[in-house]
Each structure stands twice: as C-alpha cells, then as structure tokens.
Amino acid sequence: AQKVTQAQTEISVVEKEDVTLDCVYETRDTTYYLFWYKQPPSGELVFLIRRNSFDEQNEISGRYSWNFQKSTSSFNFTITASQVVDSAVYFCALGSYSSASKIIFGSGTRLSIRP
Amino acid sequence: NAGVTQTPKFQVLKTGQSMTLQCAQDMNHEYMSWYRQDPGMGLRLIHYSVGAGITDQGEVPNGYNVSRSTTEDFPLRLLSAAPSQTSVYFCASSSDRGMNTEAFFGQGTRLTVV
Numbered sequence: 001a002q003k004v005t006q007a008q009t010e011i012s013v014v015e016k017e018d019v020t021l022d023c024v025y026e027t028r029d030t031t032y033y034l035f036w037y038k039q040p041p042s043g044e045l046v047f048l049i050r051r052n053s054f055d056e057q058n059e060i061s062g063r064y065s066w067n068f069q070k071s072t073s074s075f076n077f078t079i080t081a082s083q084v085v086d087s088a089v090y091f092c093a094l095g096s097y098s099s100a101s102k103i104i105f106g107s108g109t110r111l112s113i114r115p
Numbered sequence: 116n117a118g119v120t121q122t123p124k125f126q127v128l129k130t131g132q133s134m135t136l137q138c139a140q141d142m143n144h145e146y147m148s149w150y151r152q153d154p155g156m157g158l159r160l161i162h163y164s165v166g167a168g169i170t171d172q173g174e175v176p177n178g179y180n181v182s183r184s185t186t187e188d189f190p191l192r193l194l195s196a197a198p199s200q201t202s203v204y205f206c207a208s209s210s211d212r213g214m215n216t217e218a219f220f221g222q223g224t225r226l227t228v229v
Contacts, residue, residue: 045220091157103218107157
C-alpha cells in the first residue's frame with residue numbers, strides 16, 4: 001500500500017528563518033513520483049516540484065530546496081529566508097508510475113510565517 | 116487555455132438529494148481523478164480514470180459514482196448526499212509524460228450537506 005506521512009501538523013516561524021517540512025513515504029513500487037504542492041489561503045493547489053524515484057539529485061529553486069533520500073524514504077522541503085507569502089498548507093504526495101492519475105497525498109503541514 | 120474547470124464552486128444540498136459535480140479539462144490529458152479534502156486529512160482519492168471508458172476506485176469511493184464517456188469530462192455523482200460528504204472536492208488531470216508528469220487541479224467545489 002502507498003502512504004505519505006507528514007508528521008508536522010503545524011509550524012510557525014518568524015520571517016527570514018529557514019524552515020524544513022518533512023515527508024516520509026511508503027510504496028512497493030520500484031518506480032514512482034514524489035510531489036510537493038502548496039495550498040495558500042485562497043484554496044487552490046499550486047504545483048511546486050515533481051521528483052522521479054530514479055533521480056536522487058537534490059534540487060534548488062530560488063529559496064526552495066528539496067532533499068530526496070531513497071534510503072530513508074524521505075522527500076523533505078526546505079524554505080530558506082522564509083517570507084510571509086510562504087504561509088500556506090504544504091502537501092507532499094506520492095504518484096504511481098503505473099497510474100499517473102493515482103496520487104496519494106499526505107495530511108499536509110500548515111506553515112505560518114510571522115512578520 | 117482554461118486547464119481544469121470545476122462547477123459549481125459552492126453547493127448546499129439537503130440530506131438524500133443527488134447531484135453531479137462537473138469537471139472538464141482542455142489539455143487532452145488521459146488521466147483524471149477526484150479528491151476530497153477534509154480538515155486535517157489532506158486530499159483523499161475518491162475515483163480515478165486512466166482514459167475514456169475506464170474508471171477505478173480510490174481510497175474513499177463509497178457514496179460516489181463516476182463515468183468517463185469523453186477524454187475531456189469526468190463528472191462525480193452523489194446519489195444520496197449525506198452530511199459526511201460535506202467537504203471540498205478537487206478534480207485533477209494529468210498526462211503520462213515520463214519525467215514531466217504533473218497533476219493539474221481545478222479550483223475546487225465546496226459542498227455542504229445539511
């Protein structure tokens with residue numbers, strides 16, 4: 001069975017601090033996808049990144065970086081120098097290579113950035 | 116390019132009523148899915164489709180029906196609404212493009228069953 005665990009329900013930090021959101025997944029598939037989505041207060045889901053299981057390179061995009069470690073089944077997301085606009089719920093998700101429509105989501109982490 | 120369009124955005128139903136949530140995409144994606152989002156539980160997969168005429172159940176399919184007669188449309192039907200179905204519903208579409216797979220989500224439908 002596939003499962004995504006985001007153990008941090010809520011995180012609150014002061015602006016400009018760095019913050020890491022944890023994601024641990026379980027799957028029996030040998031090939032799979034991992035995603036991060038952002039859901040701002042307006043409610044829409046914003047795609048941030050997709051990582052394929054055969055590509056363990058870490059990725060950096062501006063203030064965002066992702067650490068994929070297959071050995072620990074983790075795909076953590078770090079925001080450097082956080083800003084108030086980063087306040088949102090962040091979801092980690094796991095996709096099956098055999099079925100691109102079957103994406104399983106974690107329960108989300110609510111991130112609050114205080115000015 | 117509208118992407119994924121869901122209608123309606125808001126709906127209030129009485130217990131026992133039926134209704135259909137509409138989802139349409141204009142990206143010619145073969146894969147479509149329905150999720151519900153409840154507080155503290157993230158998004159849970161209701162039903163999904165890998166192409167026209169093909170559907171399957173997700174994590175929480177009970178109380179919902181789907182069909183996929185065209186590539187563009189994937190409606191979700193509630194046959195007899197229950198208060199437990201009060202939730203925000205998201206439709207998603209994606210295309211298997213190998214390393215470029217990404218799911219696009221609609222804006223959501225907020226459903227309240229009283």
